Amino acid sequence: MNLRVEVVSMGADGIEQRRQVLSLERQELAMETLGMSLVESKALLESVQDFMVAQQVAEDLERRRACSHCGRRHAMKDFGTTLVKTLFGPVNVPNPRWHRCPCQPEGPQTFRPTNTWLQGTTSAEMLYMETKWASLIPFAKVADLLKEVLPVGNSVHGETVRKHMQATAERMEQELGEERQMNQYEGSESGWEQQPLPDGPITVGIDGGYVRAAHKQGCFEVIAGKSVVAFRREDVDEAPSAKCFGFVQTYDEKPRRRLWELLKSQGMQENQQVVFMSDGGEDVRRVQQYLHPFSEHLLDWFHITMRLTVLQQQTKGLQQERPATGADVAKQLESIKHLLWHGNTPEALERLTSLSIDLSLFREHSAPAAKVANGVADFETYIRNNSEFIPNFGDRWRQGERISTAFVESTINQVVSRRFVKKQQMQWTLRGAHLLLQTRTRVLNNELEATFRQWYPRFRPKAA
Numbered sequence: 001m002n003l004r005v006e007v008v009s010m011g012a013d014g015i016e017q018r019r020q021v022l023s024l025e026r027q028e029l030a031m032e033t034l035g036m037s038l039v040e041s042k043a044l045l046e047s048v049q050d051f052m053v054a055q056q057v058a059e060d061l062e063r064r065r066a067c068s069h070c071g072r073r074h075a076m077k078d079f080g081t082t083l084v085k086t087l088f089g090p091v092n093v094p095n096p097r098w099h100r101c102p103c104q105p106e107g108p109q110t111f112r113p114t115n116t117w118l119q120g121t122t123s124a125e126m127l128y129m130e131t132k133w134a135s136l137i138p139f140a141k142v143a144d145l146l147k148e149v150l151p152v153g154n155s156v157h158g159e160t161v162r163k164h165m166q167a168t169a170e171r172m173e174q175e176l177g178e179e180r181q182m183n184q185y186e187g188s189e190s191g192w193e194q195q196p197l198p199d200g201p202i203t204v205g206i207d208g209g210y211v212r213a214a215h216k217q218g219c220f221e222v223i224a225g226k227s228v229v230a231f232r233r234e235d236v237d238e239a240p241s242a243k244c245f246g247f248v249q250t251y252d253e254k255p256r257r258r259l260w261e262l263l264k265s266q267g268m269q270e271n272q273q274v275v276f277m278s279d280g281g282e283d284v285r286r287v288q289q290y291l292h293p294f295s296e297h298l299l300d301w302f303h304i305t306m307r308l309t310v311l312q313q314q315t316k317g318l319q320q321e322r323p324a325t326g327a328d329v330a331k332q333l334e335s336i337k338h339l340l341w342h343g344n345t346p347e348a349l350e351r352l353t354s355l356s357i358d359l360s361l362f363r364e365h366s367a368p369a370a371k372v373a374n375g376v377a378d379f380e381t382y383i384r385n386n387s388e389f390i391p392n393f394g395d396r397w398r399q400g401e402r403i404s405t406a407f408v409e410s411t412i413n414q415v416v417s418r419r420f421v422k423k424q425q426m427q428w429t430l431r432g433a434h435l436l437l438q439t440r441t442r443v444l445n446n447e448l449e450a451t452f453r454q455w456y457p458r459f460r461p462k463a464a
């Protein structure tokens with residue numbers, strides 16, 4: 001059999017235009033000849049796209065050709081075309097320059113009528129697709145995949161994908177407002193009291209991860225986290241909002257604004273409680289000391305227990321060498337954990353200090369004791385540095401409040417590791433990593449489409 005695919009356009013003037021876009025030939029039916037092949041479908045898409053764009057632009061130019069004031073046709077200054085990349089092939093868009101109508105005394109001598117709609121040289125759908133997938137998988141793979149399944153053209157490669165992704169991220173960055181001042185709140189205290197009862201507390205977990213820097217510059221830290229609203233007061237059916245964020249602290253000029261906008265998008269009010277949790281690292285803490293009249297910062301219980309678990313493990317070595325001492329240290333560590341759980345930090349610190357002194361008696365003669373002594377000293381410093389951020393975890397637990405952001409660990413992995421570090425020999429500049437984090441978190445939060453819709457209002461219209 002022979003199959004001919006023809007496309008027909010019906011213009012506003014009622015005139016039909018036809019073009020044969022594909023002809024197919026089939027002999028005997030086999031599994032692999034059933035329906036269209038990928039190659040044929042690409043050819044079909046490419047031809048239809050080419051025809052459709054030509055018709056659309058021709059109609060638009062014809063409509064604009066007459067002067068909107070006197071109806072005379074604009075005189076042609078020169079012809080021109082602009083190559084626009086689309087998912088269905090690069091298309092040549094006629095892009096002429098016309099003279100200003102003589103009826104108009106003012107304004108530039110000539111103009112391009114396409115300026116009213118033509119933005120850049122990549123279609124919105126293509127830019128979206130490149131940005132979305134480049135946020136999830138390596139740039140070169142995105143190019144390979146697009147080329148394999150769509151007639152995007154041979155000029156698509158890893159480098160162009162990276163550039164397009166970064167252009168999208170830069171645009172998002174430009175739309176972010178100015179950095180917020182420390183402790184800059186909107187409204188006044190009496191105004192906050194009049195706000196409706198806020199939703200459940202927002203917990204923001206923050207953590208850091210490392211990525212490999214370009215040019216053998218070692219590693220640098222990226223901050224990532226997740227913000228979770230405990231519950232919605234109004235709409236019980238609505239799933240509580242959880243959104244992740246990330247940035248490169250040594251590059252980002254607006255970390256406070258960034259987090260602020262994220263929390264605002266989750267419905268944060270000035271009178272809402274915001275709890276920050278982290279492992280207590282200084283750089284992570286810096287991010288959160290500012291934001292909100294009702295924000296507090298807590299050390300994450302999860303990180304405390306992790307460190308204690310490591311200490312207990314080291315104690316096992318000591319226990320083999322000196323059973324009595326080892327058992328005693330293990331017991332003391334257990335009671336320190338108990339004290340910390342109840343927020344009794346001064347007592348916990350006292351015990352740590354005396355444990356350090358005890359261990360220092362053995363450390364000269366015993367390698368395991370020295371190891372535990374060092375670990376205890378580190379832990380003591382850690383607790384001392386963070387003592388003001390240690391709540392009564394037991395109380396919080398009983399009241400059903402969050403004491404840990406173990407969920408942030410997986411967020412860090414989700415936001416940072418796989419794409420940036422693991423198994424990938426990829427090296428990053430501060431800017432490159434920061435920009436990728438912006439599109440990546442937006443993809444993970446399912447917000448990229450909405451962002452594109454702001455820029456291109458008719459992009460993927462939502463069903464009414």
Ligand SMILES: [Zn+2]
Pocket residue numbers: 067068069070071072101102103104
């Ligand atoms: Zn005119």
